Amino acid sequence: MSCGVLPAVDKQICSLERWLIGHLADIPDPDHAQVIRRFATWEVLPRLRTSSQKKPITPAARRHAADQVKQATAFLTWLAARDHTLGTCGQTGIDAWHAEQNEYTRNTMRAFLRWCSASKLTRPFRLPPIQIRRATPMPQPERLELIGRLLTDPDLSLRTRVAGVIVLLYAQPLSRVVRLTLDDIGHSNDQTLLRLGEPPSPVPEPLAELLHRWISSRDNMNTATNHASRWLFPGRRAGQPMHPDALAALINDIGIPTIAGRTAAIRQHVLEMPAPVVAEALGYHRVTTAKLASEAGGTWRPS
Known part of the structure; x- marks a missing residue:
């Protein structure tokens, strides 16, 4: 008799499911709770499960899914306070709600509103188009000054210095920085290498010296199951890397805007090198770097 193998369960999805039980129990209106349960069951969780088949769900994606549920719950409360329900909600109600909300809330709610419309829970309405605002890159002299400060x-x-330079020099998001391991650090002909893509990127001095000092004195290594951690930035929980938000807080606290710095770094790279080369070396999509090169005024074009 053959035995089947159960599919792996994504821990972030399990975390969301546990949170959802408590969230639903705290909704005082049973009709609201039923709508939110349906939304989570038929829209939010299936989308996460589909994504988990390609790659593990990140903590940020899990938080975003929870925010979608919380904003949907708040929207039902907003309607009830105005003596409305989903069934009586149409374009006027949607426009009034949009006018009161910030951009993040409006974007987070789009999945719920679209689901309501597709499920015919509301009257017909149109959602305003999404307004995408790109992060403004910091000036190159400011980026170089910050790199110099971190190095000296x-x-x-030491942790903040190393992580900050990786962001400002290699244009890496912190969600990827925290996933780096000691196996991503290599050597070739006395040159330290950092594998972010292919080929690995050279690590110049004095960053190489700082990097090796950090490896030999990493924090959060004292627990019984964490002393052999391979994470470049170990977290407090055994076997887990540092949370991106925690690392972001440390870097932001010393006055380094990570998003603006990363944006400046990737723009500078595509100005200096062919966009496909940058994409392969730094782990970006080729379409992304090609678009950035065009926006930055890069003159290199494939032959």
């Missing part, structure tokens, strides 16, 4: 200021923590 002994009063800053």
Whole structure:
């Protein structure tokens, strides 16, 4: 008799499912709870499960899914306060709600509103188009000044210095920085290499020296199951890397805007090198780097 193998269960989805039980129990209106349960069951969770088949769900994606559920719950409460329900909600109600909300809330709610419309829970309405605002890159002299500060200021923590330079030099998001391991650090002909894509990127001095100092003195290594951690930035939980939000807080606290710095770094790279080369080396999609090169005024074009 053959035995089947159960599919792997994504821990972030399990976390969301546990949170959802408590969230539903806290909704005082049973009709609202039923709508939210349906939305989570037939829209939010299936989308996450489909994504998990390609790659593990990130904590950020899990938080975004929970925010969608919370904003949907708040929207039902907003309607009830105005003596309305989903069934009586149409374009006027949607426009009034949009006028009161910030951009993040409006974008987070789009999945729920579209689901309501597709499920014919509301009257017909149209959603305003999404307004995409790109992060403004910091000026190149400011980026270089910040890199110099991180490389030379002994009063800053070693962890913050190394992580900050990886962001500002290699245009890496912190969600990827925290997933780096010791196996991503290599050597060739006395040159330290950092594998972000292919080929690995050279690590110049004095960053290489800082990187090796950090590896030999990493934090959060004292627990019984964490002393052999391979994460470049170990977290407090055994076997887990540092959370991106925690690392972001440390870097932001010393006055380094990570998004603006990363945007400046990738723009500078595509100005100096062919966009496909940058994409392969730094782990970006080729379409992304080609578009950035065009926006930055890069002159290199494939032959």
